[in-house]
Amino acid sequence: xxxxxxxxxxxxxxxxxxxxxxxxxxxxxxxxxxxxxxxxxxxxxxxxxxxxxxxxxxxxxxxxxxxxxxxxxxxxxxxxxxxxxxxxxxxxxxxxxxxxxxxxxxxxxxxxxxxxxxxxxxxxxxxxxxxxxxxxxxxxxxxxxxxxxxxxxxxxxxxxxxxxxxxxxxxxxxxxxxxxxxxxxxxxxxxxxxxxxxxxxxxxxxxxxxxxxxxxxxxxxxxxxxxxxxxxxxxxxxxxxxxxxxxxxxxxxxxxxxxxxxxxxxxxxxxxxxxxxxxxxxxxxxxxxxxxxxxxxxxxxxxxxxxxxxxxxxxxxx
Amino acid sequence: xxxxxxxxxxxxxxxxxxxxxxxxxxxxxxxxxxxxxxxxxxxxxxxxxxxxxxxxxxxxxxxxxxxxxxxxxxxxxxxxxxxxxxxxxxxxxxxxxxxxxxxxxxxxxxxxxxxxxxxxxxxxxxxxxxxxxxxxxxxxxxxxxxxxxxxxxxxxxxxxxxxxxxxxxxxxxxxxxxxxxxxxxxxxxxxxxxxxxxxxxxxxxxxxxxxxxxxxxxxxxxxxxxxxxxxxxxxxxxxxxxxxxxxxxxxxxxxxxxxxxxxxxxxxxxxxxxxxxxxxxxxxxxxxxxxxxxxxxxxxxxxxxxxxxxxxxxxxxxxxxxxxxxxxxxxxxxxxxxxxxxxxxxxxxxxxxxxxx
Numbered sequence: 001x002x003x004x005x006x007x008x009x010x011x012x013x014x015x016x017x018x019x020x021x022x023x024x025x026x027x028x029x030x031x032x033x034x035x036x037x038x039x040x041x042x043x044x045x046x047x048x049x050x051x052x053x054x055x056x057x058x059x060x061x062x063x064x065x066x067x068x069x070x071x072x073x074x075x076x077x078x079x080x081x082x083x084x085x086x087x088x089x090x091x092x093x094x095x096x097x098x099x100x101x102x103x104x105x106x107x108x109x110x111x112x113x114x115x116x117x118x119x120x121x122x123x124x125x126x127x128x129x130x131x132x133x134x135x136x137x138x139x140x141x142x143x144x145x146x147x148x149x150x151x152x153x154x155x156x157x158x159x160x161x162x163x164x165x166x167x168x169x170x171x172x173x174x175x176x177x178x179x180x181x182x183x184x185x186x187x188x189x190x191x192x193x194x195x196x197x198x199x200x201x202x203x204x205x206x207x208x209x210x211x212x213x214x215x216x217x218x219x220x221x222x223x224x225x226x227x228x229x230x231x232x233x234x235x236x237x238x239x240x241x242x243x244x245x246x247x248x249x250x251x252x253x254x255x256x257x258x259x260x261x262x263x264x265x266x267x268x269x270x271x272x273x274x275x276x277x278x279x280x281x282x283x284x285x286x287x288x289x290x291x292x293x294x295x296x297x298x299x300x301x302x303x304x305x306x307x308x309x310x311x312x313x314x315x316x317x318x
Numbered sequence: 319x320x321x322x323x324x325x326x327x328x329x330x331x332x333x334x335x336x337x338x339x340x341x342x343x344x345x346x347x348x349x350x351x352x353x354x355x356x357x358x359x360x361x362x363x364x365x366x367x368x369x370x371x372x373x374x375x376x377x378x379x380x381x382x383x384x385x386x387x388x389x390x391x392x393x394x395x396x397x398x399x400x401x402x403x404x405x406x407x408x409x410x411x412x413x414x415x416x417x418x419x420x421x422x423x424x425x426x427x428x429x430x431x432x433x434x435x436x437x438x439x440x441x442x443x444x445x446x447x448x449x450x451x452x453x454x455x456x457x458x459x460x461x462x463x464x465x466x467x468x469x470x471x472x473x474x475x476x477x478x479x480x481x482x483x484x485x486x487x488x489x490x491x492x493x494x495x496x497x498x499x500x501x502x503x504x505x506x507x508x509x510x511x512x513x514x515x516x517x518x519x520x521x522x523x524x525x526x527x528x529x530x531x532x533x534x535x536x537x538x539x540x541x542x543x544x545x546x547x548x549x550x551x552x553x554x555x556x557x558x559x560x561x562x563x564x565x566x567x568x569x570x571x572x573x574x575x576x577x578x579x580x581x582x583x584x585x586x587x588x589x590x591x592x593x594x595x596x597x598x599x600x601x602x603x604x605x606x607x608x609x610x611x612x613x614x615x616x617x618x619x620x621x622x623x624x625x626x627x628x629x630x631x632x633x634x635x636x637x638x639x640x641x642x643x644x645x646x647x648x649x650x651x652x653x654x655x656x657x658x659x660x661x662x663x664x665x666x667x668x669x670x671x672x673x674x675x
Contacts, residue, residue: 053519054519055515055518055519055675075521078519078520078521079521081519083516083519083520085512085515085516085519087512088511088512088513088515088516089511089512089513090513090516091341091345091508091513093344093345093348093349094341094344094345098341098344101337102337102338102341103520105332105333105334105336105337105338106334106517106520106521106522107520107521108521145516149520149521
């Protein structure tokens with residue numbers, strides 16, 4: 001039912017001078033859902049979220065937010081949305097309380113300034129200058145400004161990028177607190193752990209398109225294996241060149257196999273359902289072919305592996 | 319979430335307009351550099367100019383006579399009869415150096431046939447002055463008699479000194495600088511920091527945002543004007559002869575005109591560097607043309623219509639008319655009309671072109 005959708009995007013396209021940022025993107029976000037757009041830098045996440053926020057215009061496509069359209073209902077929409085942008089620097093000479101009070105004054109309805117400052121745990125910095133806050137504190141203040149109007153829909157664009165682990169966890173607590181009140185959140189991130197922890201559903205975005213959509217659990221399960229085995233061979237083995245993905249797929253419990261070139265050699269990657277059967281089989285096969293391991297790692301599959309599986313690339317080039 | 323509250327939004331002044339204006343004001347007064355440039359700098363400039371151009375006893379003019387020779391001695395003695403001349407006898411070479419470096423304004427060279435040659439730069443007013451004084455003293459010393467008897471009475475009136483001229487100019491320049499910088503810099507900085515984009519993502523009224531700049535500007539202006547004019551009146555005795563109401567109106571409308579100009583400069587620029595360039599290009603010609611330090615009437619007649627139409631010329635002329643001459647409303651009417659026209663035109667263009675993201 002359309003009325004239950006907080007955000008509905010159909011056939012969205014946006015082209016800048018020489019790049020296509022968004023290339024035919026569809027999106028439906030239910031009311032009360034925390035939805036994540038996950039993808040590498042330059043995938044079109046920010047362009048998409050800014051079009052939903054009414055801060056950017058679409059070349060093509062239809063965007064309905066809270067049952068309204070930007071062209072006709074901008075004023076009402078602004079009252080009901082909370083927005084945190086990726087790179088906003090709030091005025092450094094103002095105090096925390098002055099900043100929140102300023103943003104509160106823009107909304108007809110909203111929450112009390114004290115409540116919001118307490119919620120984002122900036123009570124002690126209440127009268128401190130914004131310029132003196134740490135990165136995490138600034139980001140919490142940005143979220144305070146986004147929620148002080150008591151929004152029905154909250155947009156967060158890379159809310160924890162560049163923050164230390166403790167600050168990230170504090171932001172996650174804030175998002176979960178907001179989520180618990182039954183309101184809708186659309187966030188973008190390139191951290192898969194963030195998406196897995198916060199989002200009810202995620203859309204993996206690449207080159208301006210959604211290439212996978214579902215709950216984090218379903219997406220990971222779609223790999224067919226919940227575990228990932230990675231290994232690198234030494235150069236000394238006799239038959240190093242003979243190994244193929246086809247051979248590896250024959251091994252017990254292997255759902256998918258691929259290789260990728262890295263600085264220190266070719267990395268082989270297997271998606272595996274049952275680690276305890278695959279690893280002995282792999283070792284036996286390598287011994288039989290007189291191949292030697294330089295490295296062997298295993299980990300539980302994440303959204304990162306989903307991205308790698310779908311695109312053949314890492315989510316982050318780090 | 320817990321206790322949402324509602325408050326009436328509309329009405330004047332709305333809560334958001336009050337918040338925006340007070341935030342603007344606080345940001346300014348928490349910036350020590352801005353305080354210095356706005357309040358202290360014009361006073362320092364006024365003190366400097368006041369000292370440099372203070373009314374002194376008529377200056378002594380330095381001249382040289384090429385010598386030594388008996389003829390040179392006679393010429394020097396005749397010239398010394400005028401107390402306004404300081405005379406020294408120099409060799410040909412040192413006299414040439416002294417003239418070239420401006421240490422003396424005139425060199426007198428006695429010729430072998432008893433005639434005198436005056437060497438000086440005829441484009442320099444002080445050199446022409448030296449020639450007249452020296453020639454007069456030498457001719458008199460050699461027996462020339464005056465044919466008409468003259469007497470002198472000296473006039474040094476408050477309101478016609480250089481400091482009286484320059485204080486209204488400094489005030490006008492200060493209003494221009496703080497309005498253009500105050501709006502231009504802050505808005506471009508907010509755009510660069512994506513703060514402008516963040517603000518338009520709220521239900522904030524864009525008109526209120528821009529109006530808040532003018533409101534905080536006016537609040538600061540009262541301080542700027544009182545400090546500079548108070549200082550000038552107290553220490554230099556610069557008069558305030560016109561009505562205070564008229565003075566306030568001139569200052570208000572010039573603030574609007576320059577504020578509009580600042581807004582126009584800031585309407586599209588994305589970087590501080592770009593905006594600074596535009597601000598300098600806007601202000602520099604007016605510093606020179608609009609009669610801050612010297613009268614704009616020094617420029618050729620053909621340029622006068624253009625110069626008179628500049629907002630700083632209008633501001634300075636109106637301020638001088640009010641402060642120095644105590645002029646009536648009729649006399650400052652044209653200037654106020656010019657400033658009003660600038661306000662309307664710049665605000666209209668700025669709002670049309672303004673880039674909010």
